[in-house]
Every structure is written in structure tokens, then in C-alpha cells.
């Protein structure tokens with residue numbers, strides 16, 4: 001191969017494995033102040049779709065993924081919950097949890113839930129195969145509740161419901177999880193199963209969480225939210241029409257005054273408290289941001305990112321402010 005071709009290949013490869021710089025844009029972070037008390041709802045973002053939502057008495061966790069194995073481990077090794085990382089994150093920023101609502105069994109959503117449930121005292125709520133992953137990741141019996149349609153889950157002032165919505169396309173690892181699923185496991189063993197979005201209602205605020213970036217028109221029609229937290233992962237190549245439909249279903253149609261993108265980070269890096277966006281070979285996250293930013297401006301909706309590992313207070317004002 002000619003030296004020029006080698007150089008171009010090297011540069012091209014280097015670019016694809018690099019991360020977009022200055023993302024999220026600093027001006028797009030939700031304002032943050034040290035919090036003493038939770039005068040509304042407290043929300044902490046840990047990357048991917050892992051979000052802690054609390055009031056002064058109760059806490060619920062969406063997903064609960066802290067191990068964040070590297071691209072190398074995902075490609076060439078089997079993975080297991082990283083107990084040190086889980087303990088470190090729980091000690092820093094989580095505390096007791098009432099319930100973990102898990103969107104689907106892929107590793108970046110579900111691999112740690114058994115261990116996290118065991119350490120926080122939480123029940124795990126998800127599809128049948130989330131139950132298999134949770135059981136495999138815990139040393140003791142974990143309370144598991146399989147999601148039932150049109151059921152509401154109550155924890156203190158929280159009411160949570162799960163709505164089946166499609167996983168982002170193309171589907172990774174379809175099929176059924178083995179009855180003998182155990183750790184360590186290959187990433188391909190975390191089968192997709194049913195995917196859920198979650199609607200968290202609280203007297204202080206109503207939050208819709210869409211952990212996987214796709215939509216079925218009308219699936220969320222019963223939801224009226226103050227805040228929509230929507231995944232950006234894997235949709236940069238879907239085109240403007242898809243974004244319009246996703247926005248209409250997850251934000252505009254729900255009446256949300258604030259949209260908070262989630263699942264924009266490189267979920268193979270454990271570098272709290274800062275997260276890097278997905279590298280170029282995995283996604284063009286800036287493209288997704290520009291499209292969402294434009295739709296937010298058009299509809300007069302606030303678009304803000306949460307500083308990872310920082311506890312933000314969300315309260316209802318005219319619209320929603322921090």
C-alpha cells in the first residue's frame with residue numbers, strides 16, 4: 001500500500017474513533033447549583049439512559065448501568081458487572097432506591113441491575129428477560145416484577161407507568177435470552193426483548209423518559225408531560241422526517257416545556273463525572289443535536305443537557321426551570 005494511502009487510512013481511522021469536541025455545548029447545560037434540599041424533583045444523570053429521580057422520601061432509578069465495559073471488552077471479551085464501579089457510583093450519588101425500571105435487557109441498560117438492586121434494596125421492574133439478567137447479577141434473591149400492561153407502580157408520591165415503544169433501529173441482538181443466562185456473558189447474549197418508555201408522575205412534575213430513540217405514532221398518546229427525556233443514540237442517519245416524527249411523538253404531542261437529551265454519551269467510558277459523546281464511528285451525535293435543537297427552537301421548547309453525576313432540581317414554573 002502506498003505511503004499516502006496508509007496515512008489517509010490512519011487519519012480516517014483516527015477520526016472515526018475520536019469524540020466530538022465541546023459536546024454538549026456548554027451553553028446548553030441546565031444551570032446547576034449545589035443542592036441542600038430537593039424542592040421539587042431531584043434528577044441525576046449517569047450516562048446512557050440511567051437516571052435517578054428522587055424527592056425527599058423516595059427514589060426511583062431508570063435502568064441502572066454503571067459498569068460501562070470498554071469497546072475492546074465488548075468486542076473481544078465477556079462482560080460482568082463491575083462491582084467496584086457500581087459501589088463507587090452508588091456511594092457517591094445514589095443511596096436507597098425503591099425501584100429500578102429497566103427499559104430492555106441490552107447490556108447498556110440492564111447488565112448491572114441485579115447488583116444495584118441488591119445494594120440499594122430496590123425492586124427490579126422490567127420485561128421477563130430483564131428478570132433473567134437481574135437474577136444472574138445478584139448473589140441473593142432480588143425482588144423482580146414483570147411489567148404488566150396498563151399497570152401503575154406507586155412509591156410514595158411517585159406513580160410510574162411503562163409504555164411499550166420500539167427500540168432504535170436496526171435492532172441489535174433480537175431473540176430470547178437463554179434460560180441459563182449467567183455472567184460473564186458475551187454482549188450478544190443480552191437479547192433485546194420488549195422495550196419500554198416510562199412515565200413518572202409526581203405532584204411536583206411529570207417526566208416522560210424514552211430510553212431508546214424510536215417511536216410508534218400514538219403509543220404515548222395518553223401521556224401529558226412537563227419534561228421529556230429522550231435518547232439520541234443511533235438516530236443520526238435516520239433523516240429529518242424521522243426526527244420530526246420522533247419529536248412530535250415524544251415532545252410536542254406530550255406538551256413538554258423542557259426536553260433533556262439522554263443516551264448521547266460514549267457508554268464504554270467510565271470517566272465520571274464527565275462523559276464524552278459517542279465517537280464518530282458509532283454515531284454522529286452532533287447531527288442529532290442540531291436537528292433536535294432546531295425543532296426545540298421552532299416549538300419554543302427549552303433544550304437542556306444534565307451535567308452527569310450532578311443532582312439537579314427540576315421544578316415547575318411557567319414552563320419548567322431548574
Ligand SMILES: [Zn+2]
Nearest residue numbers: 104106167212
Ligand atoms: Zn438497546
